[in-house]
Amino acid sequence: MKQILHIFAKDARRLWGEIFLSLALVAAFVLTMPYRWAFHNNSTGNYPGTSAIPLLAYCVELLVPVSWWLLITRVIQSETLVGDRQFWITRPYQWKNLFAAKLLFLAVFLYLPFFAAQVITMAVAGITGTSLLCSPVYNLIPISVILILPLLAIASVTRNFVHMTLTLLGTLLALWLLIALSTGTAANNIAAPVAGRIAAILIFCTFSAAIVLQYATRSTGRSRALLIGTPLILVALELIAPSQPDATLMNRTYPPVAATGAPFQVSFDPDAPLQPSAFVPRQSNSIGVEIPIHISGIADRNLVEADDVKVEIEAGDGSHWTSSWQPIFRQMHSFKDSIALTDIVLPRKVYDQFKSAELTVHLDLALKQMRAEKVTPITNPAYQYSVPNIGNCKLQVILSRPDPVTGVVSANNDFECRFGLYIPLTQITTSWTYKPCQGSQTDVDPVMAMPHPYGDYWIGSDDAAPLDLPLIPFQFQNYNSTNSMKGDHDKKFCPDTPSVTFTQYALLRRMQAEVTIQGFQLPAPNEGQMKVIENP
Amino acid sequence: MTDAIRTESLSRKFGRTVAVDSLNLAVPEGAIYALVGANGAGKTTVIKLLMNIFRPTAGGAQVLGIECLRLAGNAFERIGYVSENQEMPDWMTVGALLDYYRPFYPQWDRTLEQQLVRQFDLPLNRKLKHLSRGMKMKAAFASSLSYRPSLIVLDEPFSGLDPLVRDELIEGLIERAPETTIFLSSHDLAEIESFSSHVGYLEQGRLLFSEEMSVLAGRFRDVTVTLESPQPLPENLPSTWLQPQLTDRVFHFIHSGYQHQASEIELARVFPSARDITFDPMPLRQIFLAVAKSGRIRTASQQPTTAEGTAA
Numbered sequence: 001m002k003q004i005l006h007i008f009a010k011d012a013r014r015l016w017g018e019i020f021l022s023l024a025l026v027a028a029f030v031l032t033m034p035y036r037w038a039f040h041n042n043s044t045g046n047y048p049g050t051s052a053i054p055l056l057a058y059c060v061e062l063l064v065p066v067s068w069w070l071l072i073t074r075v076i077q078s079e080t081l082v083g084d085r086q087f088w089i090t091r092p093y094q095w096k097n098l099f100a101a102k103l104l105f106l107a108v109f110l111y112l113p114f115f116a117a118q119v120i121t122m123a124v125a126g127i128t129g130t131s132l133l134c135s136p137v138y139n140l141i142p143i144s145v146i147l148i149l150p151l152l153a154i155a156s157v158t159r160n161f162v163h164m165t166l167t168l169l170g171t172l173l174a175l176w177l178l179i180a181l182s183t184g185t186a187a188n189n190i191a192a193p194v195a196g197r198i199a200a201i202l203i204f205c206t207f208s209a210a211i212v213l214q215y216a217t218r219s220t221g222r223s224r225a226l227l228i229g230t231p232l233i234l235v236a237l238e239l240i241a242p243s244q245p246d247a248t249l250m251n252r253t254y255p256p257v258a259a260t261g262a263p264f265q266v267s268f269d270p271d272a273p274l275q276p277s278a279f280v281p282r283q284s285n286s287i288g289v290e291i292p293i294h295i296s297g298i299a300d301r302n303l304v305e306a307d308d309v310k311v312e313i314e315a316g317d318g319s320h321w322t323s324s325w326q327p328i329f330r331q332m333h334s335f336k337d338s339i340a341l342t343d344i345v346l347p348r349k350v351y352d353q354f355k356s357a358e359l360t361v362h363l364d365l366a367l368k369q370m371r372a373e374k375v376t377p378i379t380n381p382a383y384q385y386s387v388p389n390i391g392n393c394k395l396q397v398i399l400s401r402p403d404p405v406t407g408v409v410s411a412n413n414d415f416e417c418r419f420g421l422y423i424p425l426t427q428i429t430t431s432w433t434y435k436p437c438q439g440s441q442t443d444v445d446p447v448m449a450m451p452h453p454y455g456d457y458w459i460g461s462d463d464a465a466p467l468d469l470p471l472i473p474f475q476f477q478n479y480n481s482t483n484s485m486k487g488d489h490d491k492k493f494c495p496d497t498p499s500v501t502f503t504q505y506a507l508l509r510r511m512q513a514e515v516t517i518q519g520f521q522l523p524a525p526n527e528g529q530m531k532v533i534e535n536p
Numbered sequence: 537m538t539d540a541i542r543t544e545s546l547s548r549k550f551g552r553t554v555a556v557d558s559l560n561l562a563v564p565e566g567a568i569y570a571l572v573g574a575n576g577a578g579k580t581t582v583i584k585l586l587m588n589i590f591r592p593t594a595g596g597a598q599v600l601g602i603e604c605l606r607l608a609g610n611a612f613e614r615i616g617y618v619s620e621n622q623e624m625p626d627w628m629t630v631g632a633l634l635d636y637y638r639p640f641y642p643q644w645d646r647t648l649e650q651q652l653v654r655q656f657d658l659p660l661n662r663k664l665k666h667l668s669r670g671m672k673m674k675a676a677f678a679s680s681l682s683y684r685p686s687l688i689v690l691d692e693p694f695s696g697l698d699p700l701v702r703d704e705l706i707e708g709l710i711e712r713a714p715e716t717t718i719f720l721s722s723h724d725l726a727e728i729e730s731f732s733s734h735v736g737y738l739e740q741g742r743l744l745f746s747e748e749m750s751v752l753a754g755r756f757r758d759v760t761v762t763l764e765s766p767q768p769l770p771e772n773l774p775s776t777w778l779q780p781q782l783t784d785r786v787f788h789f790i791h792s793g794y795q796h797q798a799s800e801i802e803l804a805r806v807f808p809s810a811r812d813i814t815f816d817p818m819p820l821r822q823i824f825l826a827v828a829k830s831g832r833i834r835t836a837s838q839q840p841t842t843a844e845g846t847a848a
Contacts, residue, residue, distance in 0.1 A: 006639050014627060078625075084589045087624050090617035092640045094609045 003094060007101035011075050012109070018074050019109050022067040026117045029064055032057035033121050033472065061471050068110055069151055073164045075105050076155035082220050083159055089218070099215040106148070111140065118473040122420070127474055129389040131420030135473040138422045143471070145204050153207045156214045157224045178235045198249075199234055206230040250308065250325050254366040256512040263369060264297040264304060266513040274341075278525035287351040287525050290343045291363070293515060295334045301372040303505060304334045308366035311344045315357040321350050325366070346522075354522055361517040370425060370505040378500040387502050390426060390459075391419035391474065415500075418476045423460035425505045430457075460504075538601075540565045540687050540717035541586060545595035548581055548741075555581040557741040558595065563734065568709075568718040570728035572824065573738035579721035580619075582738065583691045586719075587617055600687055613641055616680030616716075618673070619691035624664050630675050631660035634682070641683035649682040655708060670701035677705055681712055688712065690720035694727050706731055729820040737827060744827060749820075756823045757794040761787040761803060762812040770806055778830040790826040791815070 012019065036057035079088045079098055088098075118136035127135075154171065158164040206226055214223040274292040281288050295304050306328045314320040326345055334340050342363065346354075376387055384394035393415045415430075459475070541563035548556040556578045563569045571579050584590040586599050588607040597604040602611050628636065634653075638644045653660065656674035664672060673693065680688065688709070694702045709718060710731055722728050728735070729749075736746035745752075759777075763785040773780055776793035787807065791799060794815065803813050818826075 002639065006636075010636055083623075084584055085619070085621055085623045087622060089589060090587050090612055090615065090622075091637065092610055092612045 003097040004101045004104060007079075007093075007098060008104050008108075011078050011101065011105050014078060015071070015074050018067070018071045022064075022071050022109065023113055025060055025064045025067045026113045028060045029057075029471070030117045030120050030124075032060055034124060036061075064114075064471060065147055068148065069168070071110060072106065072148065072151045073155045073161050075102055076152065077158075077160060077164070080159060081156050081214050081218050082163075095215045099212070106152075110148070114143075115140065121472065122474055125418045125474055125476065126384070126386060126392040127418055127420055128386060128392075131389055131391065131423065131474070135420035135422065139471075139473045145200055149204060149207045149211075153211050153223075153227050156211050157220055157227060175231065178231065202234065203230060247310075247325070250310075250366060251512070254307075254510045254512045256364075256514075262511070262513060263299065263302075263509075264295055266365060266367075266515050267294050267296070268292075268515050268517045269294050270517075270519075276520075276523045278523040280525050281345065285348050286345050287348055287522075288343050288345050289351075289522060290341050291361075291517070293340050293342050293363070293365070295338060295340055298335060298338075298369075299371075302335075302508070303370050303372075304340075305368045305370065306334075306340050306342060306365050307368060307510075309342050309344055310364040311346075312362040312364075313346075313350075313354055314360045314362075315354055317357070319353070321346075321354070351522060355524075359517075359520045359522065361520045363515040363517070365513045365515065366510070367513055368510050369508045371508050372503050373424075373506040374504040376502040376504075378502070385500075389420075390423055390502055390504075391417055393417040393500075416476070417459075418474050419459055420474050423504075425458065426460045427501075427503045427505070428457045428459065429501045429503070430499060538565055539563060539598075540567070541569075541597065541599055541719060543582075543586075543595065543597040546582070546585060546592055546597050547594040548578075548585055548590055549593045554741050556585065556592075559741075559743050561736060561743060561746055563717060563719055565717050566714075567734045568713055568732045569720070569734040569736065570732035571719070571721045571736045571738055572725060572728065573721075573723065574828070575723055577723075577738040578741040579723075579738055580691050581741075583619070583689055583719075583721055587615075587689060613643070613683065614686040616683070616685035616688040617691075618676045618680050618688075618693050620673075620693065620695045621691075622676065624672065624676065626665035627663065629661055629663050630658050630667070630678075633664065633675060633679055634660075637679050637682075644683045646682075648684065649678065652678040652681055652708065656704060670697050673697060673705065674701065677708055681708065684712070684715060686716055688716055688718045688720075690718065692721055692723070694722065694724065702727060725821045725824055735820070737824060739828065752823065753817065753820070755792060755794050756818045756826070757791040757799070758816040758818050758822070759789055759791045759794075759799075759803070760812075760814045760816070761807050761810050763787065763807060764809040764811050767807075767809065773806075774802070778826050790818070790823075790830075792826070792830075 032053060035053040079093070080086055115136050118139060119132060122132050122135060150171075151168075154167050155164055158167050207230070210223040210226040213219060213226065268291065272292060272294065276289060276291045279288045279290070293306075298304055308325045308327050310323055310325045312320065312322045323344065323346070328342055342365065344363075376390070378385055378387065384392065386392035394417075395415060415428075539562045541561065543559050543561045546556055546559040546561070547554070559582060561582075571582060573579050581590060585592050586597055586604055586607075588604050591605065599607055600611070600614055607615075625633065625636075630653075634649060638646075638649075652658075656678055658671070658674055658678060659667075664675060667675065677693075690709075694705060697705070706727070712718075713731075720728065720732075732749055734747065735749050735752060737744045766785055769780065769782045769787070773789075774793075776791060778790040778792055780787070780789040782788075793799075799815070800813065804810065807813075
């Protein structure tokens with residue numbers, strides 16, 4: 001312990017400039033963040049202050065990791081692990097103590113200030129309860145895996161700052177190329193969400209092992225091989241992996257359930273009003289086909305969400321094609337009896353082969369069943385209200401630009417909300433009225449005087465993506481909780497009515513369901529319309 | 537007497553280049569052992585193998601009874617290492633350097649530290665990066681001698697230093713000699729001749745010989761034989777006669793196995809008409825030049841050598 005503190009004190013004395021820079025940027029991050037969300041939330045563009053400060057906030061958010069890069073490189077390379085001329089390698093340094101001293105340095109001058117900054121930012125944002133501490137803690141996990149750990153690893157296998165910088169730039173370039181390559185060739189071979197998590201765990205384990213190996217043995221060649229090999233193996237697996245390992249992974253994550261034992265039914269109704277359609281994804285030599293699937297028998301307070309789909313197409317002449325598991329881009333939440341759109345992507349060659357044939361289509365759907373666990377009704381929401389363990393919202397009136405003819409400025413009510421990260425999947429439902437509340441004498445347009453129009457909005461997830469990298473420990477966004485088709489009319493929340501309800505869902509189970517469609521004909525795509533597919 | 541350093545078939549390759557080739561070496565405790573050889577002979581590689589900075593390709597070594605591959609951490613509390621090309625924490629002042637190193641060594645001697653600082657005239661408040669090369673070496677010496685190490689390993693410690701600084705450092709070393717083993721590498725024969733007790737000669741990664749300095753000096757003689765009349769060079773000369781040259785009536789060679797009476801009898805037998813024979817002691821520099829130029833001795837030295845004996 002004495003040696004750890006001794007090395008730590010030496011590093012702290014030497015790197016005071018880097019520490020000061022990092023702390024100053026973290027402080028600036030805290031100070032400028034309110035300006036940033038105020039700017040972000042002002043959808044009319046009438047931000048009251050100068051836009052330089054929000055711009056500065058964005059710059060600060062970018063500069064904080066840059067300062068960490070500097071700090072990590074300098075502290076690790078104070079006792080550089082590469083080479084044969086370092087002063088410390090023939091001194092009585094215990095490698096475990098040296099490693100611990102470096103970790104202590106990062107804990108004190110990187111993690112602790114940033115954790116405090118996140119808590120302060122959240123408190124300033126008005127978020128209270130468990131989110132105030134849990135979000136920053138959870139947030140440090142992806143930051144550690146995606147940012148800190150790779151920086152540590154590269155710093156430990158490079159000789160000096162220039163070497164580190166060139167390696168980092170080379171690594172980023174290589175990653176970009178590899179991702180571009182894998183995106184171009186394996187766009188449709190996307191594994192289950194767990195694959196991403198496994199990749200993150202693999203990166204964490206191998207990078208940690210490389211760092212420890214380097215500290216323990218200074219075997220730079222082996223450590224570098226480990227660091228370079230891991231992403232290469234991951235990309236190679238992505239490129240060459242057949243669908244079978246993917247299927248094994250999916251079967252383990254989403255166990256197939258016999259139709260008789262399923263908690264709900266999944267079917268295809270050929271006579272349903274919503275018919276299959278096709279589209280051309282942008283920048284892709286493929287055709288997307290949307291197939292509406294009827295999900296029925298979902299229990300009360302339950303919902304079903306489709307994550308991934310695998311399709312098998314068989315023509316009458318015996319020819320067939322099977323896709324790998326594909327993510328369903330349009331995330332839908334199904335209650336009781338509802339239709340979920342399942343979009344599958346076929347290579348254009350496959351589409352052309354089967355487009356005029358009568359097909360048997362077999363769909364395997366990876367589904368999640370979730371149950372409402374906690375319902376928080378907000379009655380007669382005040383201008384600003386908090387939702388325990390989720391966040392807080394405030395009602396804001398957004399004024400439109402004056403009508404060029406009449407000069408009338410219309411108003412709309414929106415919510416500006418701040419939520420903690422990694423909150424469970426939560427549905428926000430609102431009900432309001434265009435009519436005057438009881439006792440009010442306000443005149444209203446009789447056409448719009450419909451009772452309790454209903455809007456909903458989803459936040460959070462049951463499956464926090466492991467590769468997100470937010471420095472901000474909460475999300476802030478505006479949402480129009482109304483049905484926007486109703487226009488910009490004055491809406492009213494009435495006293496004593498639960499006007500806003502937050503319903504949190506917990507994952508009950510993951511499962512696979514099968515749907516077989518006989519006599520299916522691939523719909524013709526509308527070539528004129530491109531569709532952008534984005535991962536939700 | 538036990539060995540402070542012992543190697544067994546120690547080898548190291550860099551790609552296809554053999555830097556150290558089956559080195560068998562023993563350095564007794566208390567010795568001042570000088571490993572000499574031309575630039576590129578492999579001296580630094582040997583030292584880095586001993587200090588566990590490099591890993592051997594084959595063979596092994598023990599330093600103070602510890603396998604060199606396990607040499608780390610606390611083991612360096614008993615070893616002082618100074619190298620001409622070692623990086624130092626240049627941002628530290630000399631005083632801060634000593635302050636920083638002190639807690640690493642339980643046996644650090646503050647009195648000795650202050651004595652060395654005075655002896656080397658070290659400016660405690662000056663940063664290492666602002667020091668001359670000589671001053672830096674002095675600071676390195678002070679930080680490596682202050683804890684009275686059992687073994688001091690020096691890699692070309694005097695290279696490029698002016699004679700005054702060199703003498704100061706040698707003086708500092710000699711003062712420590714009774715309590716420690718010193719192992720140093722050098723390509724400057726003159727500088728080590730004055731104070732080394734043992735010497736080893738490395739050429740292209742191979743140890744040509746390794747023995748006590750007095751033994752080495754004792755067995756090498758510059759021999760001149762003056763003949764009564766010119767005669768051809770005899771065939772089958774002993775392998776210990778290096779660089780034989782016959783000019784008219786004068787035969788000259790380096791005797792690498794000189795023994796007082798036996799050598800005189802042997803010469804009288806080979807040259808019965810010799811009018812005069814002189815055996816002149818040789819300085820170390822001349823010995824090494826003779827050894828380096830001699831192909832025969834290289835062949836003869838294929839056998840393992842130790843500091844106590846010679847294979848030449």
